Each structure stands twice: as C-alpha cells, then as structure tokens.
Amino acid sequence: MKFTSTDKYVAPPDLTIAVNAAVTLQRPLLVKGEPGTGKTELARQVADSLGLPMLEWSIKSTTRAQQGLYEYDAVSRLRDSQLGDPRVEDVGNYIRKGKLWQAFDADQRVVLLIDEIDKADIEFPNDLLQELDKMEFFVYETGQTIRAKQRPIVIITSNNEKELPDAFLRRCFFHYITFPDAETMRKIVDVHFPGIKSSLLTEALTQFYQIRETPGLKKKPSTSEVLDWLKLLLAEDLGPEDLRRDGKSALPKMHGALLKNEQDVHLFERLAFMLKGKQQ
Known part of the structure; x- marks a missing residue:
C-alpha cells in the first residue's frame, strides 16, 4: 500500500x-x-x-x-x-x-x-x-x-x-508541511480550476505571494483562501489587467477572500497612502 x-x-x-x-x-x-x-x-x-x-x-x-x-x-x-x-x-x-x-x-x-x-x-x-x-x-x-x-x-x-x-x-x-511554492500552487490550482487562463493565474499568484510576504501582516492568506479568491475572480470574469493595482489602492480585488481582519486591511490602506505620498 x-x-x-x-x-x-x-x-x-x-x-x-x-x-x-x-x-x-x-x-x-x-x-x-x-x-x-x-x-x-x-x-x-x-x-x-x-x-x-x-x-x-x-x-x-x-x-x-x-x-x-x-x-x-x-x-x-x-x-x-x-x-x-x-x-x-x-x-x-x-x-x-x-x-x-x-x-x-x-x-x-x-x-x-x-x-x-x-x-x-x-x-x-x-x-x-x-x-x-x-x-x-x-x-x-x-x-x-x-x-x-x-x-x-x-x-x-x-x-x-x-x-x-x-x-x-x-x-x-x-x-x-511547508507552504507551497508558486510552482506547486499552480498544480494545486489546476486540480480545482483546470481551465483557468495562464495569464490570470500568473498575475493572481504574483499578487498573492506579494501579500503573504508583506511585513507586518497579522494573518497570511492560505491555500484555501487563494482558491476562494480565484473562484470569485472567475465568477466575475476578471482578466489579469483587472487585477493590476494602481497607486490609488494597495488592496487587491475581492480582498475580503484574502485578508481576514481589519488590521491587515488598514495595513494595505496605509501602504497605498504612503505610496501615493511618494508619487506626488
């Protein structure tokens, strides 16, 4: 066995x-x-x-x-x-x-x-x-x-x-069990969403791992949360260009699937404010 x-x-x-x-x-x-x-x-x-x-x-x-x-x-x-x-x-x-x-x-x-x-x-x-x-x-x-x-x-x-x-x-x-790297995560996503477009998945996973690596994050999003997020993105028929963030907001689209407490939401809002200040 x-x-x-x-x-x-x-x-x-x-x-x-x-x-x-x-x-x-x-x-x-x-x-x-x-x-x-x-x-x-x-x-x-x-x-x-x-x-x-x-x-x-x-x-x-x-x-x-x-x-x-x-x-x-x-x-x-x-x-x-x-x-x-x-x-x-x-x-x-x-x-x-x-x-x-x-x-x-x-x-x-x-x-x-x-x-x-x-x-x-x-x-x-x-x-x-x-x-x-x-x-x-x-x-x-x-x-x-x-x-x-x-x-x-x-x-x-x-x-x-x-x-x-x-x-x-x-x-x-x-x-x-170590947290999956990007390559393993793509395989996991493929099991759940076999038809997902490669360009959307690449942009989504890039943002996902950037969020996980953000200093000061209280709760890092997990595998189950990225799968929920991708399900929402597919349901809304969003493309990779829809996910790209500008200086107005550091929060990802449908961020409620990834960020699970107000401290982390405020963290990304502060990051957006700081980024906007640097650009002015």
Missing part, C-alpha cells in the same frame, strides 16, 4: 515519503503546518488513495482522551433501573464506542484522523500513549480488553497552538 498524489490532492514528494514511512513503521503520523496547508484534507486523501474507510475525531478544548475510547452512561442506566427496564442487566447497553474503539473494531484497516490535537488539554496526548502504542485498551465496566483487529493508519494534525509532550512525540513520525 503506497500513498501517492490523487486527482484531487497534490502531495509534494517529502509528504508522500512521510506518509509511507509512517505506514511502514506503523507509527502515528503527526502533521504540523500553518492553517490552510491541507493537513486535515491529507487524511481524507490518504484514505482515498489507499481505498480505505476513514474515521475522523475532531478535537476541541473540552475533549477528553477517554471519549476516544468509550463513554459509560451511568445516568441513563440509573434511570432505566428505576423504571424496571431489563436492559440494565447488560452494562454494555450503556457504553458508547469512541473513535478509537470503532477503528480497532473495524473488520478492515481504516484511516483514523485525530484532528487538531493541540486544542485539547496538555495531558490529552499523554492519556493516549498506551492505546496508540499497544493498540489496545481495557473497558473496566465490562472487563473487556479491546484490541485492534487491523492496525489503523493514524494521522494526527496540530496547528502548534501548544507544545506536545516528548513521550508522545517519540511515538510519532513527524512531518511539517
């Missing part, structure tokens, strides 16, 4: 190597990179490329590691016992399987995405060490040991909001 780029996803060679190395080593693949570099989409495309089903566990600040294993609904069992419901005799009726249990219990190998692990409490990764390492866990309420029928391919994403524990990092294969 070898992961390669798909018709919907352009995977650079180093990312392809990282995915296949993690699969070979049977280690979770920990993927970092700035937002919008395709970390979450990677898991979906790995599943698609290898022909495997995917399970997604989206992590929030309130998520506990135990929820990935199972949850025991003691309140419902107590209520049913008061009502004389015969289901209370089997505690298994009140256990809800988490995403890890579902992945372990699957009859075929699955891709398990643990998305944005850094959103959770700092102890969250440590609480999953044993389960991800040995691919098993114990259910205290039923006395069962749940072992993986097929070892899942585990992909874990992080936006680097907090440091992950060393013990957790040692058990992962790590890869940082």
Whole structure:
C-alpha cells in the first residue's frame, strides 16, 4: 500500500515519503503546518488513495482522551433501573464506542484522523500513549480488553497552538508541511480550476505571494483562501489587467477572500497612502 498524489490532492514528494514511512513503521503520523496547508484534507486523501474507510475525531478544548475510547452512561442506566427496564442487566447497553474503539473494531484497516490535537488539554496526548502504542485498551465496566483487529493508519494534525509532550512525540513520525511554492500552487490550482487562463493565474499568484510576504501582516492568506479568491475572480470574469493595482489602492480585488481582519486591511490602506505620498 503506497500513498501517492490523487486527482484531487497534490502531495509534494517529502509528504508522500512521510506518509509511507509512517505506514511502514506503523507509527502515528503527526502533521504540523500553518492553517490552510491541507493537513486535515491529507487524511481524507490518504484514505482515498489507499481505498480505505476513514474515521475522523475532531478535537476541541473540552475533549477528553477517554471519549476516544468509550463513554459509560451511568445516568441513563440509573434511570432505566428505576423504571424496571431489563436492559440494565447488560452494562454494555450503556457504553458508547469512541473513535478509537470503532477503528480497532473495524473488520478492515481504516484511516483514523485525530484532528487538531493541540486544542485539547496538555495531558490529552499523554492519556493516549498506551492505546496508540499497544493498540489496545481495557473497558473496566465490562472487563473487556479491546484490541485492534487491523492496525489503523493514524494521522494526527496540530496547528502548534501548544507544545506536545516528548513521550508522545517519540511515538510519532513527524512531518511539517511547508507552504507551497508558486510552482506547486499552480498544480494545486489546476486540480480545482483546470481551465483557468495562464495569464490570470500568473498575475493572481504574483499578487498573492506579494501579500503573504508583506511585513507586518497579522494573518497570511492560505491555500484555501487563494482558491476562494480565484473562484470569485472567475465568477466575475476578471482578466489579469483587472487585477493590476494602481497607486490609488494597495488592496487587491475581492480582498475580503484574502485578508481576514481589519488590521491587515488598514495595513494595505496605509501602504497605498504612503505610496501615493511618494508619487506626488
């Protein structure tokens, strides 16, 4: 089983190597990179490329590691016992399987995405060490040991909001997705907009990378944002000459797709003001 780029996803060679190395080593693949570099989409495309089903566990600040294993609904069992419901005799009726249990219990190998692990409490990764390492866990309420029928391919994403524990990092294969260069970005755009005119794309990407490199920018636009911007440009049937900025405004056309806060908009307005002052 070898992961390669798909018709919907352009995977650079180093990312392809990282995915296949993690699969070979049977280690979770920990993927970092700035937002919008395709970390979450990677898991979906790995599943698609290898022909495997995917399970997604989206992590929030309130998520506990135990929820990935199972949850025991003691309140419902107590209520049913008061009502004389015969289901209370089997505690298994009140256990809800988490995403890890579902992945372990699957009859075929699955891709398990643990998305944005850094959103959770700092102890969250440590609480999953044993389960991800040995691919098993114990259910205290039923006395069962749940072992993986097929070892899942585990992909874990992080936006680097907090440091992950060393013990957790040692058990992962790590890869940082660098932001695509212009050539790679053209390939990505071609996947989404195969008929786009080369002259429009060249002018748009030139402006896009100039914006990203502007000193003082609070939030750099990402791949998903440039794709949204190009979609708008195509919908408005704009040409490369329509995108060229003059001294009146440093803001690009449809800038709301690229600039996501007022500080960055004001930054470009100040740049236009300064440029106009120099020209006078």
